[in-house]
Amino acid sequence: xxxxxxxxxxxxxxxxxxxxxxxxxxxxxxxxxxxxxxxxxxxxxxxxxxxxxxxxxxxxxxxxxxxxxxxxxxxxxxxxxxxxxxxxxxxxxxxxxxxxxxxxxxxxxxxxxxxxxxxxxxxxxxxxxxxxxxxxxxxxxxxxxxxxxxxxxxxxxxxxxxxxxxxxxxxxxxxxxxxxxxxxxxxxxxxxxxxxxxxxxxxxxxxxxxxxxxxxxxxxxxxxxxxxxxxxxxxxxxxxxxxxxxxxxxxxxxxxxxxxxxxxxxxxxxxxxxxxxxxxxxxxxxxxxxxxxxxxxxxxxxxxxxxxxxxxxxxxxxxxxxxxxxxxxxxxxxxxxxxxxxxxxxxxxxxxxxxxxxxxxxxxxxxxxxxxxxxxxxxxxxxxxxxxxxxxxxxxxxxxxxxxxxxxxxxxxxxxxxxxxxxxxxxxxxxxxxxxxxxxxxxxxxxxxxxxxxxxxxxxxxxxxxxxxxxxxxxxxxxxxxxxxxxxxxxxxxxxxxxxxxxxxxxxxxxxxxxxxxxxxxxxxxxxxxxxxxxxxxxxxxxxxxxxxxxxxxxxxxxxxxxxxxxxxxxxxxxxxxxxxxxxxxxx
Amino acid sequence: xxxxxxxxxxxxxxxxxxxxxxxxxxxxxxxxxxxxxxxxxxxxxxxxxxxxxxxxxxxxxxxxxxxxxxxxxxxxxxxxxxxxxxxxxxxxxxxxxxxxxxxxxxxxxxxxxxxxxxxxxxxxxxxxxxxxxxxxxxxxxxxxxxxxxxxxxxxxxxxxxxxxxxxxxxxxxxxxxxxxxxxxxxxxxxxxxxxxxxxxxxxxxxxxxxxxxxxxxxxxxxxxxxxxxxxxxxxxxxxxxxxxxxxxxxxxxxxxxxxxxxxxxxxxxxxxxxxxxxxxxxxxxxxxxxxxxxxxxxxxxxxxxxxxxxxxxxxxxxxxxxxxxxxxxxxxxxxxxxxxx
Numbered sequence: 064x065x066x067x068x069x070x071x072x073x074x075x076x077x078x079x080x081x082x083x084x085x086x087x088x089x090x091x092x093x094x095x096x097x098x099x100x101x102x103x104x105x106x107x108x109x110x111x112x113x114x115x116x117x118x119x120x121x122x123x124x125x126x127x128x129x130x131x132x133x134x135x136x137x138x139x140x141x142x143x144x145x146x147x148x149x150x151x152x153x154x155x156x157x158x159x160x161x162x163x164x165x166x167x168x169x170x171x172x173x174x175x176x177x178x179x180x181x182x183x184x185x186x187x188x189x190x191x192x193x194x195x196x197x198x199x200x201x202x203x204x205x206x207x208x209x210x211x212x213x214x215x216x217x218x219x220x221x222x223x224x225x226x227x228x229x230x231x232x233x234x235x236x237x238x239x240x241x242x243x244x245x246x247x248x249x250x251x252x253x254x255x256x257x258x259x260x261x262x263x264x265x266x267x268x269x270x271x272x273x274x275x276x277x278x279x280x281x282x283x284x285x286x287x288x289x290x291x292x293x294x295x296x297x298x299x300x301x302x303x304x305x306x307x308x309x310x311x312x313x314x315x316x317x318x319x320x321x322x323x324x325x326x327x328x329x330x331x332x333x334x335x336x337x338x339x340x341x342x343x344x345x346x347x348x349x350x351x352x353x354x355x356x357x358x359x360x361x362x363x364x365x366x367x368x369x370x371x372x373x374x375x376x377x378x379x380x381x382x383x384x385x386x387x388x389x390x391x392x393x394x395x396x397x398x399x400x401x402x403x404x405x406x407x408x409x410x411x412x413x414x415x416x417x418x419x420x421x422x423x424x425x426x427x428x429x430x431x432x433x434x435x436x437x438x439x440x441x442x443x444x445x446x447x448x449x450x451x452x453x454x455x456x457x458x459x460x461x462x463x464x465x466x467x468x469x470x471x472x473x474x475x476x477x478x479x480x481x482x483x484x485x486x487x488x489x490x491x492x493x494x495x496x497x498x499x500x501x502x503x504x505x506x507x508x509x510x511x512x513x514x515x516x517x518x519x520x521x522x523x524x525x526x527x528x529x530x531x532x533x534x535x536x537x538x539x540x541x542x543x544x545x546x547x548x549x550x551x552x553x554x555x556x557x558x559x560x561x562x563x564x565x566x567x568x569x570x571x572x573x574x575x576x577x578x579x580x581x582x583x584x585x586x587x588x589x590x591x592x593x594x595x596x597x598x599x600x601x602x603x604x605x606x607x608x609x610x611x612x613x614x615x616x617x618x619x620x621x622x623x624x625x626x627x628x629x630x631x632x633x634x635x636x637x638x639x640x641x642x643x644x645x646x647x648x649x650x651x
Numbered sequence: 652x653x654x655x656x657x658x659x660x661x662x663x664x665x666x667x668x669x670x671x672x673x674x675x676x677x678x679x680x681x682x683x684x685x686x687x688x689x690x691x692x693x694x695x696x697x698x699x700x701x702x703x704x705x706x707x708x709x710x711x712x713x714x715x716x717x718x719x720x721x722x723x724x725x726x727x728x729x730x731x732x733x734x735x736x737x738x739x740x741x742x743x744x745x746x747x748x749x750x751x752x753x754x755x756x757x758x759x760x761x762x763x764x765x766x767x768x769x770x771x772x773x774x775x776x777x778x779x780x781x782x783x784x785x786x787x788x789x790x791x792x793x794x795x796x797x798x799x800x801x802x803x804x805x806x807x808x809x810x811x812x813x814x815x816x817x818x819x820x821x822x823x824x825x826x827x828x829x830x831x832x833x834x835x836x837x838x839x840x841x842x843x844x845x846x847x848x849x850x851x852x853x854x855x856x857x858x859x860x861x862x863x864x865x866x867x868x869x870x871x872x873x874x875x876x877x878x879x880x881x882x883x884x885x886x887x888x889x890x891x892x893x894x895x896x897x898x899x900x901x902x903x904x905x906x907x908x909x910x911x912x913x914x915x916x917x918x919x920x921x922x923x924x925x926x927x928x929x930x931x932x933x934x935x936x937x938x939x940x941x942x943x944x945x946x947x948x949x950x951x952x953x954x955x956x957x958x959x960x961x962x963x964x965x966x967x968x969x970x971x972x973x974x975x976x977x978x979x980x981x982x983x984x985x986x987x988x989x990x991x992x
Contacts, residue, residue, distance in 0.1 A: 117797050119804070164978050174800055175683065175933055176977050182926065183970035190963045303804050310801060348816070354809025358787045361802045365794075 070232065077224050081217045092216045095288060097321075097328045098223035102281035104308040104320030105230055106274030111306065112314030113238065114270040115250030116166060117174040119302045120181030124275040126188055126297030127154040128282025133200040133292040134193065143206050143287055147280075154279025155272050162271040167264055181302045189294035199293025206287045219288050226284060227321065230277055233515040234317050237273075240514030240523060241507045244497055246270055248490050254453055255488035257472040259481070259566065260505035269511055278305075300350075307357050313367025315492070322369050382544050385496070385527035387535075391506050394479055394567045401464065402428050404570055404601050405450070405480075409459035412445050412625075419445040421625040422459065427570060432592060432602045434612045437622035438645055443605040444485055446622070447572055450603075451475050451482050463570070476505060481563035482572035485605070487555045491548025495539060495558050498547045500530040502565030533561040537591060553579040557588070564595075571595065573604040577611050589615045613637065621645065653838055655955045661844050661913070662927075663951025664851040668906045669928025670943040671858065672899040674935060678875035679895040681796050682788055685803045687903050688925025689810035690776055692918060694904025695911035696818045698772040699825035706759045708817030709775050710752045716782035717748040723786060744785075748778050765826065773904050780900020783810075784893050792892060807922065814918035822915035825908065847909050854902065855944065867894065927954070927969060934976050 081091060103121050111117045131150040135141045141149075165176045189197045206213040206222055213219040237243050245266045248256040253263040286292045295301075304327070312323020334349035364371065405427040412420040420442040427433045435443050448454040450461055452468055452475040461468045463478045481502065489498045503526045509519030534543050537557050542550060547558055556576055563571055573592075577585050585608070592602055592615060606612050612619065613633040621629040621636060623645040629636055636642055669687055676684045693709050700707040721744035728736065751774055758767065787806050791798060829842025862868040874881040874891040882888050907921065914920075931950050935943030950969060957968040 115797075117800065164974055172933070172977060172980065174797065175929065176973060178685075178926070179930065179933075179970045179973040182923075183967050186964070186966040186970070190967065303808065306801065306804075348812060350808045351812030351816070354805045354807065354812060357805030357808070358802050361794075361798055361805070362790050365798065 074228050081220055091220055095216050095220055095223050097324045098227045099281050099285050100308055100328055101227050101321040101324035102230060103278045103305045104324050105234055105317055106277035107305055107309040108314055108317055108320045110270050110274040111309060114246050118177040119174055119306055120177035121278045121305045122297045122301035123181050123184040124154045124278035125282035127157050128279030129286040129292040130194055132283050132286045133203050136204050137200055137202055147283055150283040151276050151279050154275045158272040158275030162268045166267040166271050181299045185294055185298040201291040203286050203290045223284050226280060231317055236517055237515045240519055241509055242511045242514050244501050247493055248501055251490050258451055259502050260473045260476040311367055313369030316369045319367050319369035385531045387528045387531050389525045389528040391525050391529045404429050406462045410449055410456055410461055411458035412449055413457045419625050423627050425620045425630055427601050427603050429601055430596055430599055431617050432596050432615055434616035434619045435605045436619060441622040442625040443622055447574055479569035481566035481568035483559035483563055483574055485574040489547040489555055489558060492546060494544050495547055496530055496543050498558055499534055499562045499565055500526050502562035503529050530565055533564040537561045553584055571600055571602045575605055577606055577608045585611055655959055657838055659952035659955035661847050662954055663948035664847050665906045665910055666928045666931050666950050667944040667947035668851055668902050669925055670931035670947045671940055672902040673928055673932040674940060674943050676895045676899045679871050680892045682799045683803055684899055685807040686810050688921035690900045690903025691907040691924050692814050692921030694772055694776045695907030695916045696823055697775055698768055698908045699823040699911055701768040701771055702826050704760050706755050710755045712813055713775050713778040714748040714752050717744040720744045720782040720785040751775055769908055773901055776900050776904035777897055780896045781893055784896035789889055811919055818918050822917045824915050825911040827912035843912050930973050933973060
């Protein structure tokens with residue numbers, strides 16, 4: 064309840080505004096426009112700020128929503144309430160079609176694509192006969208409940224702002240869930256999330272559709288507010304403006320969208336009414352100011368106004384400690400499992416002419432710690448990437464308990480292989496608990512809809528409990544609510560281990576886990592790894608700290624230039640002349 | 652049919668120029684230069700305004716931006732101000748645009764040779780391009796492509812707004828470079844369209860030579876491949892960015908001057924022309940010059956044919972062209988992990 068309090072106060076305040084005596088109707092219209100823009104901006108926050116997918120084309124989705132209801136109510140006489148789900152469906156379907164094509168694109172191709180289809184759709188709206196070409200469609204019926212018609216701005220105000228509040232609630236719920244963590248991990252690249260079973264293309268498509276549906280809702284409301292729809296508000300300019308709103312408010316924050324909409328809509332109003340007096344020029348002067356402000360903002364305050372505002376309020380975010388008595392069902396382990404867990408048979412990887420891994424074969428048995436060592440460039444990390452399905456292999460087979468691995472990291476995670484990364488891949492602006500909980504992604508079931516409606520709480524509590532238990536196990540309980548980005552590099556590596564443990568893995572792949580650790584921390588890590596082995600887990604690690612490796616490993620595999628040159632117990636490896644030659648260049 | 656093809660090639664040549672400039676700027680600075688279209692408009696309308704004997708507002712804008720750039724230079728170097736450096740910054744940022752402005756005032760109201768008008772228009776737009784990089788992009792040059800893209804859109808908004816203030820909502824045309832007309836049955840060639848072909852080819856060849864033979868060109872290519880590496884061997888990457896913007900703005904202005912005698916240009920036409928250059932650049936993957944040039948001809952051709960057969964949906968067709976391209980790219984492109992900040 065405590066977390067909900069600010070929102071309830073805000074809702075009550077918004078509900079009271081139209082009752083303020085002497086409230087100018089003009090201000091209510093302004094608030095209506097703010098609400099409409101806030102809906103689109105909220106979708107953009109999720110898409111761009113949280114998910115890292117920049118779209119300049121959101122206005123086109125508003126257009127889908129507005130035109131859908133305009134056509135259906137005027138030409139077919141449907142009730143506006145009936146067209147609401149249809150309008151959302153139309154925007155959603157448009158998003159699926161465009162999303163399937165574009166969200167797989169990396170980096171800058173997506174925003175460029177959105178500019179292109181934003182323009183294309185604008186011209187389509189303004190040329191199609193049944194959409195009324197440039198004149199658009201007028202005479203759209205108002206929203207009505209029984210005989211009560213929401214004609215004046217003061218009544219549709221309630222429809223608009225209850226939509227805003229509802230969507231803000233659903234969006235915050237979504238972000239604070241299993242699916243939400245997957246979405247928040249998107250911005251930092253897909254390899255880490257996929258290693259824990261997140262279907263990143265699906266997560267991207269989901270936010271894309273979600274943002275489009277919010278824009279469609281805004282468009283539907285707009286059509287019934289203006290009682291007309293024409294192409295202009297759905298053009299490229301508007302699409303750019305929505306992104307501007309999100310950036311101004313704070314693209315990473317749901318309420319940043321609402322704040323940004325407030326600032327920009329009011330600013331625009333002021334600029335439109337006063338600039339012409341100052342410069343006696345013809346219209347559109349506000350775009351100059353907008354453009355300059357946008358550039359200045361990116362240089363001076365790239366995170367937007369909302370985080371600045373929050374940092375200056377006395378309220379501190381209250382976080383509940385997860386109840387660690389809840390447990391997740393452990394992985395079902397086959398009692399009659401063969402003793403060999405991981406079998407690598409003539410694995411090969413060629414990058415063009417360079418053969419990074421050349422017919423390497425070795426295996427990892429149950430309850431065993433195997434170390435993979437070799438000089439830099441020996442192919443250790445590439446071998447890891449082959450095992451975890453990040454890279455497709457060029458030849459040979461890799462199998463886990465008899466199941467062959469094909470290139471799909473999510474499937475490898477399901478088989479019970481969890482990994483850490485040589486270059487730490489955590490989400491720096493998520494807490495340690497949230498980062499670690501991504502590791503338990505495959506062990507939860509709740510989907511996006513359940514999360515929005517808070518039907519996922521039982522599932523979610525178990526996931527967080529598991530994450531908290533693993534954090535305790537690696538000894539980072541004191542930092543459970545710290546942002547991962549503010550930990551030291553060594554601690555971040557330990558967080559990665561906790562995240563991997565959340566998979567309940569049979570095989571743990573650790574890529575240089577001891578790098579950046581102090582002596583005591585290394586000893587604690589070795590102790591933890593031995594405990595894990597004794598409890599039935601196998602560990603395969605790449606490490607350069609020879610003291611650490613020789614002390615810990617049951618068996619060592621040595622690679623040099625992509626080829627296995629030795630394998631055996633630590634004592635034998637220390638004395639192996641080939642190994643000494645590889646490391647020191649000659650027989651020492 | 653043939654005249655459509657001819658029309659397509661003329662337009663395509665312009666798109667090719669713009670596409671090349673976009674590829675150049677992206678490769679060197681990672682900036683997706685949305686304001687490229689404004690360079691076209693500014694070039695064209697500055698030229699048209701000068702030809703009608705008036706002082707274009709862009710000349711004043713260049714001086715204003717130069718003063719801001721000078722201020723930023725002073726602020727950035729406030730801890731180690733040396734007279735020679737300050738003097739040089741003042742000369743480039745303030746004296747140069749001031750001299751151009753003075754010259755435009757001096758020649759206003761008279762009938763001037765076309766070459767003078769062209770030279771002045773180019774130097775005005777070049778100055779704007781140079782200062783634009785200094786003011787808007789140099790301070791955030793290290794950030795992600797997305798931040799740069801959003802800033803780029805901001806610049807587009809501002810410059811387009813200024814365009815409306817300077818040139819008004821009315822369209823303008825400029826005098827042709829050559830009024831020669833000749834016919835090779837069934838096609839009719841104007842001197843202007845020949846100029847478009849010749850200048851486009853010359854610029855492409857010139858850029859090719861610049862990048863393969865000169866040290867500056869090689870430095871730009873090095874910056875394109877690896878910024879950090881280029882810096883380590885002593886290339887000033889900020890300078891590379893300025894050169895890239897200089898080239899892009901000059902190429903944009905030339906394109907504008909080439910087309911303003913053929914079609915009426917409005918303050919916002921450049922955006923659409925630039926975006927079509929973009930479609931070509933994207934087809935070229937933002938890296939390949941020859942592919943971009945070929946793609947630009949394709950875009951021009953598609954536009955010419957669709958404006959004849961389905962004129963209502965001309966823009967829709969051109970911009971939808973990008974979708975299958977993106978689809979192919981997304982299927983072909985390996986999902987590479989990007990190390991983001």
